[in-house]
Amino acid sequence: MTQGWLPSERELERRDVRRRQRARQALIAAVVTVVVFTLVGLAVVSSPGWPRVHETFFDGFHARQSFSAILDGFWVNVRLFLLCEPVILVLGLAVALARTARSPWLLPLRLVAVGYTDVFRGIPTILLVVLLAFGMPALRLQGVPNSALFWSGVALVLSYGAYVAEVFRAGIDSIHPSQVQSASALGLSRGQAMRFVVVPQAVRRVVPPLLNDFVSLQKDTALVAAAGVFDAVFAARDYGNFNFNYTPLVVVAGFFVLMTVPLARFCDWLQRRWMERERAGAI
Amino acid sequence: MTAVLELVDVRKAYGDKVVLADIDLSVDKHDVVCLIGSSGSGKSTLLRCLNLLEQVDDGVIRFGGEEISDPRVDPRSVRRRIGMVFQSYNLFPHLSVLDNCVLAPVRVHGVRPAEAAERARELLARFGLSDQADKHPDRLSGGQQQRAALVRALCTRPELLLLDEITAALDPELVGDVLTIVRDLAEAGTTMVLATHEMGFAREVATKVCFLDAGRILEQGPPSELLVAPREERTRQFLRRVLPPLG
Numbered sequence: 001m002t003q004g005w006l007p008s009e010r011e012l013e014r015r016d017v018r019r020r021q022r023a024r025q026a027l028i029a030a031v032v033t034v035v036v037f038t039l040v041g042l043a044v045v046s047s048p049g050w051p052r053v054h055e056t057f058f059d060g061f062h063a064r065q066s067f068s069a070i071l072d073g074f075w076v077n078v079r080l081f082l083l084c085e086p087v088i089l090v091l092g093l094a095v096a097l098a099r100t101a102r103s104p105w106l107l108p109l110r111l112v113a114v115g116y117t118d119v120f121r122g123i124p125t126i127l128l129v130v131l132l133a134f135g136m137p138a139l140r141l142q143g144v145p146n147s148a149l150f151w152s153g154v155a156l157v158l159s160y161g162a163y164v165a166e167v168f169r170a171g172i173d174s175i176h177p178s179q180v181q182s183a184s185a186l187g188l189s190r191g192q193a194m195r196f197v198v199v200p201q202a203v204r205r206v207v208p209p210l211l212n213d214f215v216s217l218q219k220d221t222a223l224v225a226a227a228g229v230f231d232a233v234f235a236a237r238d239y240g241n242f243n244f245n246y247t248p249l250v251v252v253a254g255f256f257v258l259m260t261v262p263l264a265r266f267c268d269w270l271q272r273r274w275m276e277r278e279r280a281g282a283i
Numbered sequence: 284m285t286a287v288l289e290l291v292d293v294r295k296a297y298g299d300k301v302v303l304a305d306i307d308l309s310v311d312k313h314d315v316v317c318l319i320g321s322s323g324s325g326k327s328t329l330l331r332c333l334n335l336l337e338q339v340d341d342g343v344i345r346f347g348g349e350e351i352s353d354p355r356v357d358p359r360s361v362r363r364r365i366g367m368v369f370q371s372y373n374l375f376p377h378l379s380v381l382d383n384c385v386l387a388p389v390r391v392h393g394v395r396p397a398e399a400a401e402r403a404r405e406l407l408a409r410f411g412l413s414d415q416a417d418k419h420p421d422r423l424s425g426g427q428q429q430r431a432a433l434v435r436a437l438c439t440r441p442e443l444l445l446l447d448e449i450t451a452a453l454d455p456e457l458v459g460d461v462l463t464i465v466r467d468l469a470e471a472g473t474t475m476v477l478a479t480h481e482m483g484f485a486r487e488v489a490t491k492v493c494f495l496d497a498g499r500i501l502e503q504g505p506p507s508e509l510l511v512a513p514r515e516e517r518t519r520q521f522l523r524r525v526l527p528p529l530g
Contacts, residue, residue: 017354
């Protein structure tokens with residue numbers, strides 16, 4: 001009967017009303033957005049100290065002058081982030097799984113996992129960076145790098161690994177026990193149930209908080225500046241202290257924002273895809 | 284008397300797939316309308332169209348004389364007058380049974396919390412759930428959960444109750460508990476539209492039975508006619524399969 005059907009007049013009329021409602025909402029959205037942003041902009045620009053702030057923080061000349069040094073420094077931040085992130089994911093998941101293990105043989109592992117999250121979540125990241133970056137090279141260990149960059153990277157991994165482990169554990173705990181039961185009923189071992197049923201669902205659930213932690217990590221790569229590593233923040237401060245102008249700091253801020261936005265969009269896209277696949281038609 | 288609910292030529296399609304077509308139905312006050320038909324015949328979709336969880340693609344739905352398929356009608360103003368119970372209970376797991384029941388009266392209807400709780404406890408007691416009021420839904424058996432869901436729907440004193448295969452997820456022993464309650468509600472004059480697979484129950488309480496097939500109401504009438512001497516061959520075929528042979 002698909003061919004034989006033509007919308008009735010009432011339906012056409014309703015479509016017309018819906019179209020008008022949509023147009024009206026779009027108009028409201030556009031007007032409100034323009035008005036709000038214009039007002040905010042005017043409030044900032046018309047403040048009494050604006051010329052001074054403009055000169056110290058938003059100076060085009062200094063932005064151009066410091067740009068290449070900041071770019072070089074930023075490359076350190078990017079590499080640090082890209083190397084640390086996968087290690088943190090693996091470490092975090094491993095610790096979370098160790099904490100949920102129930103086998104009596106694995107009790108020592110559970111204790112280590114609990115102790116690790118307790119200690120490393122408690123220590124401020126900047127302290128950890130300074131302690132490791134200055135302390136570890138002093139041990140003169142053989143076979144591992146002794147640079148401050150390497151050890152501040154290790155500090156970030158240890159600190160964030162503990163956070164991410166807790167995120168993963170929350171995700172695993174949130175999966176309803178009936179899922180484990182139906183996996184057991186199919187004959188899967190506890191480990192298999194974790195690997196094929198629980199963890200895949202848990203990971204999907206924790207993507208937004210994980211993203212939060214990674215955006216935070218991207219910014220915290222700037223903490224290596226405290227250990228004297230020449231990253232973007234260090235480069236900007238160096239330039240600023242020499243030229244008495246803070247514009248480079250704003251440039252660095254811009255760099256960090258540019259780095260985090262693509263990651264946020266990627267996660268949005270990933271979540272939408274999962275949702276479309278799994279929730280189609282559900283009540 | 285104007286009908287509580289009136290559907291004229293209602294149509295609903297998902298893309299090319301037509302799930303409801305040419306639906307004409309009228310529900311009077313105190314009517315109990317049973318929708319029967321095989322899975323996928325459109326029973327659930329029809330119920331979901333009635334409280335505007337789905338937008339119809341054509342036709343008119345009137346509730347209390349007012350056209351609710353008009354896009355200018357606020358769906359919430361319609362839904363607050365209609366109760367709905369789902370096959371899978373859909374109780375909120377993070378709230379106790381009592382809190383599930385008072386949520387809408389307090390937040391949507393502006394009833395004072397003490398008053399709402401009193402009414403909820405009264406209804407829970409009537410349905411044999413006094414002991415369960417302060418537990419969380421997951422602690423209850425399926426039959427208890429479904430009765431709690433019924434109470435939750437009744438707490439707002441709806442003018443119309445929609446029940447979507449509410450016994451389909453229950454084991455046979457518990458089906459009776461829930462159906463007894465629905466029967467009591469029917470006798471008390473509650474206006475209901477329900478999708479069901481319980482033919483015996485439909486025969487007993489329905490004032491009108493509609494047989495849906497491929498998104499159309501193939502046949503409708505009082506249970507004494509439709510369930511005993513159906514006009515259409517397709518209806519006979521369906522009933523032969525679901526009805527136990529009459530002894």
